[in-house]
Amino acid sequence: MKRMLIFVTLFIIIIMAPFQAFALIRMEDAVVPELAISGRAMAMGNAYICKVDDATSILYNPAGLGTVRNTHLHMSNFYLEANKGWLNVGTGGKASEAFSNFGKSLDIEGIRTLLKENPGKMVNSRFSVMPNFTTRHFSLGYLYSNQVRTTYGREAGALFEYAERLDHGPYAGMNLPFWGGVFKIGATGIFLTRKEIIGEQDINQEVILSSDRYNQGSAFLLTTGMKLTIPMQMLPTVAVVMHNTMDKNFAAKEGSPGNPTKAERSISAGFSLTPQIGQTTRMHLEFNFKDLAHRYPGVSGQRRSTFGMEIDMWRAIFVRFGFGDGYGSAGLGLKSQRLELDLTTYAVDSTSSEFRGVEDRRFVFAFSSGF
Secondary structure, three states: HOOOOOOOHHHHHHHHHHHHHHHOOOOOHHHHOOOOOHHHHHHHHEEOOOOOOOHHHHOOOOOHHHOOOOOOOEOOOOOEEEEEHHHHHHOOOOOHHHHHHHHOOOOHHHHHHHOOOOOEEEEEEEEEOOOOEEEOOOEEEEEEEEEEEEEEEOOOOOOEEEEEEEEEEEEEEEEEEHHHHEEEEEEEEEEEEEEEEEEEEOOOOOOOOOOHOOOEEEEEEEEEEEEEEEOOOOOEEEEEEEEOOOOEEEOOOOOOOOOOOOOOOOEEEEEEEEOOOOEEEEEEEEEEOOOOOOOOOOOHHHEEEEEEEEEEOOEEEEEEEEEEOOEEEEEEEEEEOOEEEEEEEEEEEOOOOOOOOOOEEEEEEEEEEEE
16 A cells, blocks of 8 residues: 555656646647737737737738738837736845846846745746838748746745746748738748746756756748638628648757757637727727647636727727736737837736636737837
8 A cells, every 4th residue: 555655646746747847838828829929919818810910910810911001121029028926026125125136037047046035926027029021911020039937836845947938030921812802811931949948946956057958949830821801891800820830840959958849730710890989990809719729738718718909099099908818908009100119918827727727917018110
């Protein structure tokens, strides 16, 4: 009996260990499968594959390139994100320690020292930049995105868990319209290089992340999509998009200890209505269902159902609301020919499979300028 208990205990530890490690970043991919995310989209609960009509079409739904209104060259497209946990540990504490704590919050080792004094919090930050040239039917650019997530539990014997993912690579996307633009199809190809590490250790142990500890690899990922807009009142639209259409895995770089986490081939579908509610004001309502084929097991349909609303005034001021991954989102956007600014808050469920398990509230500042 004693041997049986030991065997069962070891078996549970072996089975659960990888799920504990991957819980930091893997589950987010099920509801936010885009390689780079948009402050505008996240304010709408990430229900965006019908509405998308800007440079982010290339990763949300390349068929949206057919509704880009203006040709532009944007050399910035900055996206900065931090969650409530990062704000608490990075900017909290005594005023005399504020500058020091902020500096520590910018790398995993510094966050470890902060979380040691603040157990029970999850810290998430993300930075991306996507300079691009985009015109109707075509986009060319480069993606750089870095995300860091860490946590340290309150329970006895809890470990410091950390994850970092760096994605970068050139991309090109195009769109083909049919029947006067009623039906659009599009595709984006990106040669993506991914550098990633997921680990855990004692909270009192210094984190030393040498390059040879990261899983590194490259892959050519194809995103394909379609939009059907019926030319009638409220413009009912149906859209479907497939990420990693060819189901490619990353080819490990020589010397890498393993392959980076695969971007699963997932299918999302959406439906939207865009009623005119004034001479200069329109409202957009959209529903999306993520991962139709359920390539991310353990994530409920409730979490993969997203809703969004955008109120567009003079095509310059945008008020947005949404519901995604079980939590509400909101945002304000300002737009001109040369400048776009978005302030957003949204949340994801940081548990592995529950619906509205533990809220991870995030705040986004997105800025794009060019000509």
